[in-house]
Amino acid sequence: MTxxxxxxxxxxFRAGVRAELGTDVDVVAEAEDVDTAIAAISAHRPEVVLLDxxxxxxxxxxxxxxLGPTDTKFLALSVSDAAEDVIGTIRGGARGYVTKTITGxxxxxxxxxxxxxxxxxxxxxxxxxxxxxxxxxxxxxxxEDLDRLTEREREVMRLIARGYAYKEVAKxxxxxxxxxxxxxxxxxxxxxxxxxHELTRWASDxxxx
Amino acid sequence: xxxxxxxxxxxxxxxxxxxxxxxxxSGLARHLGLPVLWVRVAFxxxxxxxxxxxxxxxxxxxxxPTDDKFNRAAPGLEAASRDGRRPGAVRRFVDVGxxxxxxxxxxxxxxxxxxxxxxxALFWPVVIGIGGVVLIWRQxxxxxxxxxxxxxGRIDPLRALVGRGTWASYARLFAGGLLILTAFAVFAxxxxxxxxxxxxxVAGLLGVVGLAIAIGPWVFRLASDLADExxxxxxxxxxxxxxxxLHDSVLQTLALIQKNAHDAPTVARLARAQERDLRxxxxxxxxxxGTHLASALRGLxxxxxxxxxxxxxxxxxxxxxxxxxxxxxxxxxxxxxxNAAKHAGTGKVDVYAEVxxxxxxxxxxxxxxxxxxxxxxxxxxxxxxxxxxxxxxxxGTAEVRSTPGEGTEVVLRMPVQEEKQ
Numbered sequence: 001m002t003x004x005x006x007x008x009x010x011x012x013f014r015a016g017v018r019a020e021l022g023t024d025v026d027v028v029a030e031a032e033d034v035d036t037a038i039a040a041i042s043a044h045r046p047e048v049v050l051l052d053x054x055x056x057x058x059x060x061x062x063x064x065x066x067l068g069p070t071d072t073k074f075l076a077l078s079v080s081d082a083a084e085d086v087i088g089t090i091r092g093g094a095r096g097y098v099t100k101t102i103t104g105x106x107x108x109x110x111x112x113x114x115x116x117x118x119x120x121x122x123x124x125x126x127x128x129x130x131x132x133x134x135x136x137x138x139x140x141x142x143x144e145d146l147d148r149l150t151e152r153e154r155e156v157m158r159l160i161a162r163g164y165a166y167k168e169v170a171k172x173x174x175x176x177x178x179x180x181x182x183x184x185x186x187x188x189x190x191x192x193x194x195x196x197h198e199l200t201r202w203a204s205d206x207x208x209x
Numbered sequence: 210x211x212x213x214x215x216x217x218x219x220x221x222x223x224x225x226x227x228x229x230x231x232x233x234x235s236g237l238a239r240h241l242g243l244p245v246l247w248v249r250v251a252f253x254x255x256x257x258x259x260x261x262x263x264x265x266x267x268x269x270x271x272x273x274p275t276d277d278k279f280n281r282a283a284p285g286l287e288a289a290s291r292d293g294r295r296p297g298a299v300r301r302f303v304d305v306g307x308x309x310x311x312x313x314x315x316x317x318x319x320x321x322x323x324x325x326x327x328x329x330a331l332f333w334p335v336v337i338g339i340g341g342v343v344l345i346w347r348q349x350x351x352x353x354x355x356x357x358x359x360x361x362g363r364i365d366p367l368r369a370l371v372g373r374g375t376w377a378s379y380a381r382l383f384a385g386g387l388l389i390l391t392a393f394a395v396f397a398x399x400x401x402x403x404x405x406x407x408x409x410x411v412a413g414l415l416g417v418v419g420l421a422i423a424i425g426p427w428v429f430r431l432a433s434d435l436a437d438e439x440x441x442x443x444x445x446x447x448x449x450x451x452x453x454x455l456h457d458s459v460l461q462t463l464a465l466i467q468k469n470a471h472d473a474p475t476v477a478r479l480a481r482a483q484e485r486d487l488r489x490x491x492x493x494x495x496x497x498x499g500t501h502l503a504s505a506l507r508g509l510x511x512x513x514x515x516x517x518x519x520x521x522x523x524x525x526x527x528x529x530x531x532x533x534x535x536x537x538x539x540x541x542x543x544x545x546x547x548n549a550a551k552h553a554g555t556g557k558v559d560v561y562a563e564v565x566x567x568x569x570x571x572x573x574x575x576x577x578x579x580x581x582x583x584x585x586x587x588x589x590x591x592x593x594x595x596x597x598x599x600x601x602x603x604x605g606t607a608e609v610r611s612t613p614g615e616g617t618e619v620v621l622r623m624p625v626q627e628e629k630q
Binding site for chain 1: 294
């Protein structure tokens with residue numbers, strides 16, 4: 001069973017998530033700020049950390065920064081829909097983002113996906129990603145592979161933003177679910193590694209860099 | 210741009226996000242709409258040729274406010290920043306190339322100037338002294354920025370100088386002071402009047418110390434009075450804001466929830482509406498005034514949610530100012546969302562809007578019961594008349610895709626009108 005650490009500064013919310021996850025995953029610890037999160041993650045080495053974006057001590061990004069490279073996967077969970085915080089957390093190393101209004105079964109599914117090394121894009125995150133890479137199709141510099149989404153990746157992102165599930169995306173584009181997952185991972189990688197001008201400016205406009 | 214907005218003069222600010230010294234050049238470039246490199250080169254060249262640029266720069270540095278003060282995020286985000294629940298802004302030092310080029314250019318011009326006209330005894334001391342002053346001013350900027358982020362509202366005279374007291378701030382102060390002293394020393398050696406220079410320096414220092422003793426307490430009291438007043442004002446404003454908002458919306462919702470405690474769907478609907486409202490207030494900088502597509506769609510979603518037992522997720526990419534031409538698009542979207550809320554039976558509708566340079570596209574999707582599109586032509590007037598026909602009458606297109614048992618998606622497309630705002 002997937003081991004999970006819940007990091008959130010609201011005790012009531014942690015209890016709620018724990019109850020919702022039920023017996024489908026194994027919640028090994030909870031933490032309420034950056035320091036306790038690092039202690040809990042180091043002690044339990046969970047497969048997945050549910051990480052709140054806003055956290056006392058510098059936010060969820062700070063947890064990932066201080067832990068450095070690790071096998072643990074992070075899934076950002078937030079009530080804030082501020083684009084800069086969400087993209088900042090993804091660029092900090094999270095493998096997905098879901099809002100706190102997500103239902104229990106959907107959250108369990110997202111945790112499983114992240115544990116398997118896949119990326120999890122909610123419609124909202126897909127919208128942010130498209131915004132961040134907006135206009136990249138017209139950009140002439142084709143050589144910078146990281147700096148633009150391929151037409152296929154854009155299509156996948158748009159379908160996710162439209163509310164399609166992975167299965168439906170695959171059916172719509174006549175590709176396998178595995179291929180959809182590959183596209184998602186590659187978008188995630190571009191989001192994390194790209195230094196493309198627009199993305200950098202987009203980020204620095206929002207004081208991420 | 211709305212025409213009703215009162216005229217607000219555009220103020221130049223110093224741009225602290227893109228600054229090497231005080232952010233004067235980048236702020237000025239933004240204000241004047243010039244490439245920032247031109248402004249920097251102009252400053253360097255005019256500073257090297259006679260020092261006018263340096264004086265101009267210093268003057269602007271003193272009088273221009275920084276843009277930090279005007280940088281307002283949504284209240285929830287600001288609160289999170291103040292509590293340290295968000296990562297702070299990180300200063301970047303990646304782009305030092307232009308800086309080095311400018312420095313080299315400046316030094317080159319100075320040297321050329323010197324070899325052509327010979328050097329005055331005052332020249333190097335002045336340059337070094339200016340360097341020292343620049344460093345100290347730079348530190349004052351840092352300290353000022355930290356004071357704004359500081360919510361305790363107290364102004365500590367030491368903290369006004371060194372801010373949070375990182376090693377960098379002390380280093381800047383120390384190096385600045387050292388450079389100014391060096392300037393004095395160089396001046397003394399150049400003129401050969403070491404004794405005279407020392408006396409001037411000692412007299413100057415004594416004067417400063419004397420002044421500090423004489424008016425120090427007065428300045429200190431003034432500063433603390435100011436700080437108290439400011440803190441009190443900030444506190445009362447915040448209290449008023451929060452109280453007003455809580456009273457207006459949250460309390461009302463709580464009252465309604467108590468009244469409807471027996472009715473689970475209504476309670477869920479009320480909670481959802483309140484959540485949307487609070488979320489907008491706390492985390493979104495744009496209002497839902499309906500002048501832009503994204504805000505209009507959010508408003509529309511909120512209205513449908515309020516009327517029915519449904520959650521409408523809105524995701525938008527890009528945005529545009531609404532004109533009358535987009536009214537049919539919005540009406541068709543409302544119709545589609547309402548249909549989905551009425552007939553799908555899943556309680557969830559996804560709305561996705563994308564603005565590209567050519568067209569605005571809106572997708573309304575549900576995973577409900579669906580229907581066979583071939584059979585709707587006659588009996589479902591709503592879809593034909595108010596969605597498809599309406600869009601086509603106004604130069605757009607509409608497509609309804611539905612599979613029984615899998616859900617429905619309505620795709621609306623409207624070409625972007627030519628007039629650019």
